Structure formats: structure tokens, C-alpha cells
Amino acid sequence: MLRSVYNWLDKRLYLTKLFQSTAGHHVPANSGSWFYVFGSATLLCFILQIVTGTLLALVYVPSTNEAWKSLQYLNHVQYLGWYLRALHNWGSNFMVALMTLHMVQVFLFGAYKYPRELTWVSGVFLLVATLAMAFTGQVMRFDEDAYWGLGIGASITGRVPFIGDRLVHLLLGGPIIAGETLSRFFALHVFVIPAIIIGIVGMHLRLVLTKGINEYPVPGKPVRRDTYDGEYEKIIEKQGVPFVPDAIGKDLIFAALVLVLILAFSAIFGPAGPSGPPDPTRVDTVPRPDFYFLSVFAALALLPDWMETIVLFVMPVLMVGFLFILPFISGTGEKSARKRPVAVLSVITIFLVLGTLTYMGDTAPWSPKMNAWSGQSVPVDLLQHRTPLEMRGALVLQNKQCRNCHSLEGHGGQRGPALDDVATRLTRDQLIRQVIQGGGNMPAYGKNLSPAEVDALVAYMLTLHPPSHPPARDSAQPQISGNPNAKERGVGEAVRKSMTGKSQ
Amino acid sequence: MTEQTANEVKNPTRRNVLFKVGVAVNAVAGVLVAIPIVGYIFSAFAHPKLVGSEAWIPLGDANTYVTGQTRLATYRNPFTRPWDGATAEIPCWVRRIDERKFQVFAINCTHLGCPVRWFQESKLFMCPCHGGVYYEDGSKAAGPPPRGLFEYSTKVENGKLYVKGGILPTLSEPLTS
Numbered sequence: 001m002l003r004s005v006y007n008w009l010d011k012r013l014y015l016t017k018l019f020q021s022t023a024g025h026h027v028p029a030n031s032g033s034w035f036y037v038f039g040s041a042t043l044l045c046f047i048l049q050i051v052t053g054t055l056l057a058l059v060y061v062p063s064t065n066e067a068w069k070s071l072q073y074l075n076h077v078q079y080l081g082w083y084l085r086a087l088h089n090w091g092s093n094f095m096v097a098l099m100t101l102h103m104v105q106v107f108l109f110g111a112y113k114y115p116r117e118l119t120w121v122s123g124v125f126l127l128v129a130t131l132a133m134a135f136t137g138q139v140m141r142f143d144e145d146a147y148w149g150l151g152i153g154a155s156i157t158g159r160v161p162f163i164g165d166r167l168v169h170l171l172l173g174g175p176i177i178a179g180e181t182l183s184r185f186f187a188l189h190v191f192v193i194p195a196i197i198i199g200i201v202g203m204h205l206r207l208v209l210t211k212g213i214n215e216y217p218v219p220g221k222p223v224r225r226d227t228y229d230g231e232y233e234k235i236i237e238k239q240g241v242p243f244v245p246d247a248i249g250k251d252l253i254f255a256a257l258v259l260v261l262i263l264a265f266s267a268i269f270g271p272a273g274p275s276g277p278p279d280p281t282r283v284d285t286v287p288r289p290d291f292y293f294l295s296v297f298a299a300l301a302l303l304p305d306w307m308e309t310i311v312l313f314v315m316p317v318l319m320v321g322f323l324f325i326l327p328f329i330s331g332t333g334e335k336s337a338r339k340r341p342v343a344v345l346s347v348i349t350i351f352l353v354l355g356t357l358t359y360m361g362d363t364a365p366w367s368p369k370m371n372a373w374s375g376q377s378v379p380v381d382l383l384q385h386r387t388p389l390e391m392r393g394a395l396v397l398q399n400k401q402c403r404n405c406h407s408l409e410g411h412g413g414q415r416g417p418a419l420d421d422v423a424t425r426l427t428r429d430q431l432i433r434q435v436i437q438g439g440g441n442m443p444a445y446g447k448n449l450s451p452a453e454v455d456a457l458v459a460y461m462l463t464l465h466p467p468s469h470p471p472a473r474d475s476a477q478p479q480i481s482g483n484p485n486a487k488e489r490g491v492g493e494a495v496r497k498s499m500t501g502k503s504q
Numbered sequence: 505m506t507e508q509t510a511n512e513v514k515n516p517t518r519r520n521v522l523f524k525v526g527v528a529v530n531a532v533a534g535v536l537v538a539i540p541i542v543g544y545i546f547s548a549f550a551h552p553k554l555v556g557s558e559a560w561i562p563l564g565d566a567n568t569y570v571t572g573q574t575r576l577a578t579y580r581n582p583f584t585r586p587w588d589g590a591t592a593e594i595p596c597w598v599r600r601i602d603e604r605k606f607q608v609f610a611i612n613c614t615h616l617g618c619p620v621r622w623f624q625e626s627k628l629f630m631c632p633c634h635g636g637v638y639y640e641d642g643s644k645a646a647g648p649p650p651r652g653l654f655e656y657s658t659k660v661e662n663g664k665l666y667v668k669g670g671i672l673p674t675l676s677e678p679l680t681s
Contacts, residue, residue, distance in 0.1 A: 287618050287633060
């Protein structure tokens, strides 16, 4: 009975033929490897994103007035709304991670080489489109980070020469972040970019069928344009197996593992945000981008000023451009990573750089700690045995927000150097100069401190050195015993004794 | 060229004339469709300055700002839509220098647009993103910003303070230069 139904359908839809030329096409037996599972897992994540995204769109309202409220509604009122938001968030994290693994595997296995250049190029398009999904998705979570993230995007766009202002209007859908901005990003996130991704995935898969999946590379067997096609045909003839059911086993097991992990991460860690409402008048906010863009965020803090605009616009073009031309400049030769040390070293270097920048973007040591001055106590041992003048100086240090950038015993900002042992580095004169004139990335406090406050502050800072480590002194002035300035310098009694002892 | 196609070139059949005419009229129709689509998407290039995007906006009674002090004020975006919600309220920092002189700074750091915060005690604006710092008068003090804070044009009329605003200031559109 079933067979006759199938036969009836097959006569009309040619299902057997379709199967043989797609899922059942022959692949090299050794491509059924654990290293070859990341591409299908990325596609699985994308399908999951379409499903969860569509479900979220049933409730989400893409309006600047309602979006944040509808996210709260999803989190707290809609049955399982929080879980769908978590699935969509973790699905996107897994998709970016698996796509990266897939790309690294393809690169290290030389799969981008002849004749699969277009497969790689379409993959680079998918990489860019997926990152665009990540950025526009961050805007969908319309909270304070999304609002200021848009501001950052507009500021970067505004640096484009000549047409920067118009591009900002194009990006924001107007002269300022408002209702049309969110509508615009919503259209990109749910219509435009997914449609582009579906189209390119189709081409990507078509190329996998026409040009075949890369055989497991063997060291010492380089690719040559004139012989490779014949060699690949022989491989398929000799040891080709149908992808379904012979080579798909590991993909299936890995796919199930990925799904279970996404479900588990979503259940354990829950959805991301939303953080505070997207109200620009709440200025006590510390905007941070999502994980994927922390490295860019860090680079923008660490680069010299003059380099920023160049790096912002030239570097991405160079990097993506390099990915595009890679299969054309190294389309032949060794495939195996064992014979390609430069390729392996490049991957390690890129990941070390991205990893370090992401870590720094997360900790952001260059950002002032906005509430360190009012929220952090002064360590007790840095206050004991101080004179009234020095105590007053400690108060100045606290009140004038010095600690937003300078830490004491590890608490406070890290923009400037820690002050615990500042007296070992700077003499009295140098401290006065630094406080009044600033410099080396420190503002000048000359106008904002009275002479009495400067006196007190410097007197206090001169006490900040470890007992075992004498304070810095001006080497142009020989240290004489009973130095009349010593007391005025606020140098501790014990240290003064030891120093006069040495100079005698 | 086979005999048949050569023949067709000499004596075009009704079919391939129709095909060529079909392609031609569709090319024209395609351009006609593209004009409104491209115009709609790139309206920012056709009308870079939307009407009302920069206007004199009242910031309230001038006397609510104390001489010698700086404080946060908000204004309503002059080019607003009913569904803008909280994003229609734009914050700015107002500094009153003396009886007649005001300075009004955009909230956005000139580096990457994050909201700068004012610290009365040290008389500095600090940015939470990459550590940009500005002095009381808006000039750059430290950090990565390429210039001082963006400053609105101001005027006082009938005891009320006005600023000319309505755009997100960026390096290519810096309010007043």
C-alpha cells in the first residue's frame, strides 16, 4: 500500500531521482569525519533561528515605544516566552561559534582550494551576513545597550568622508535615533538579511553537490589544476558512498548534541536582557556591545587616535577582501595542515588576537569606573598614621574623582596607574606638575583644585609607598642629612631615618 | 551559424521580434519600478536635511540654570512621531557661564557617541565607553576623542533658553563647528 503511494508520487515528482542527486549523492568515504560536522550544524542553528525568530515575532512589537515592554512581556508574562528568547539568543551564539569552527576547519583542510573557490567565497558572504544578523539582532533587544549601540554605529558611520552625514541618516532612517531606526533594523533582521542568507546557503549547498565535498587531505598530495578533477572522480568511483545514509551519521549525532546543548544553555542561563529601558535621558549607563563585537570595541580604545578612522574603514575591507581572494592566490598546492605551518600559525595568531581583545573588551580597563569615587572606601592602612594635612589630601583624592581612573589596593579605575606606590615613582615636584598640568592621558586639574587642595593631595600621595621601598627623590639634589625639606615632603619618619642613615 | 538562425537574422520571425520587444519593454518598466524604490531607500540623499530636523527648541526658564554650574536637561526631538516613545526625549548638558552666556553640549562623546557624564567636583565630563574626558568648557582633556564635545547653538529669549537641535551629532554633522 505505502509502496504504491510512493510509486504514484515518484512518477510525478521524481523523488528517487531527486534523492540520488542531492542527499544521496556520493561523497568520499573519509569525509564522514568528526571534523566535517560543523557546516551542517551551522545550518541547523540557522533553521532553529528561523523557527524561534518567527515565534518571537508573534509577540514582539518593533516600535521604539513598545519594543522594550514587549520584551518584558515575553520574559515574564507570555508562557515560555523567556525560553524562546533564550533559545534565540543561545542559538545565535552557537551559530556564530559553529560557523567559525566550520570556517577554520575548511581553511586548515585546504577545502577552499581548486575547484571549490566559489564555495569558499559564498561562505565569506554568509560570514558577513551572519555578523550583520548578530548586530541587527542586538538592536532588536531594544534596551539601553541597543540604543547606545546604535549611537556608536552612527558615530562610526559619521566618520566616512564626504557622505558621512547622509549615511548616518540612511542608517538611522532620519537625523536621530527614533521610531524609524528600529523599524529599519527590524526589516533588515527579519526580511532582508535572512532572505540573502537563504539564497546564498542555496548556492553554497549547490556547489557542495556540483564540486563535491573535500576529500580528507593527505599530506604530500598537492592539488593541481590539471589533474585534480580526474583524481577526485577516481576517489568517488573507488570509495564513494552515498551521503545519506553512509556518511551522515556523525553529522546527525553532532546535530542532536548541539540541539541539546542549546536547550540546556537556554534553560540554565536564560535569555539575554533586556537591560534598562532605551531611555536616552538615563545617562548613568555603561554601554557594552554583545560578545561578538567586544574585540572591535577593545581595538577602538587601544588604537592611537590618528589610526582609528583608517582602521575602522580600511581594515574590514582588507580582512574581508583577503578572505575573498584567498582561494585565488592559494588555489593549489598542499591541502593538509601538517604541511602548511603558515596557515596553522595564522589561525593561532588570529584567535590569540581576537581572544585577547575580547577579554580586554569585557574587562575594559581603559574605562573610568564611574562610581569608584563615591562607592569605594579608602583602605584603612592607607589612612592610618597620617597627619591632618595628609588626611585632607586623601579626601581630595576621593572627592575629585581621582579614583575613577586610579585604583587604591586594586579598587577603582585602571585607566591611570595605581596610586598605592605612586611616591616611589614621582617626587613632590613631579606630583605637583602632574596634578596641575596633567598629561600622559590625564586631564589637567590646575583650574579645578585650589593651591591648598593641591598641597594636601600631594602631601598624601607622598605617603603612598611600601614601607620597604623609599620614596622617589630628585637625583639632581644630593641627599644631605637632616634635609630641611624632608619633613615638609611628608616622608614617613622611619623612611627618613633610613635614608639619612644611608647618606651618612 | 546554422542555416536556420542565419535565416532568422535576415528575416526575423514574429516570435523573436516579440521576445526582443518583450525584453525592451521590461527593461523600461524595471527602471520605472526602480525609481521610486531607490528614491524611497535613499531619501536621506535626496533630502539630507529633513524639514524640522534642526529647530530652536526651548530648554525651559533660563533662571532654572545656576550660574557657574552644569546640569542635565532634556528636550523633545522636534521631528518626532507618536510611536517614538522614550527615544524622543534627548538629553544634553547645560552650562551657565554668567547671566547671559550659556554653553549646551550634546550628550554624545565625540569618539563613538556614548553618553558622557558630568562630575561637578572635578569639573570634568567622563565617557564610560573608552575613557574620553572633557573639561568644563567642553574641550578635550584626555582619552581617544578626536575633538571637544559637540555644542548646540543657544539663545535666550524672554527669559527662556533655546537650543538648535534635532540631529544626532557625529563628526560629519557636528551641530556647530
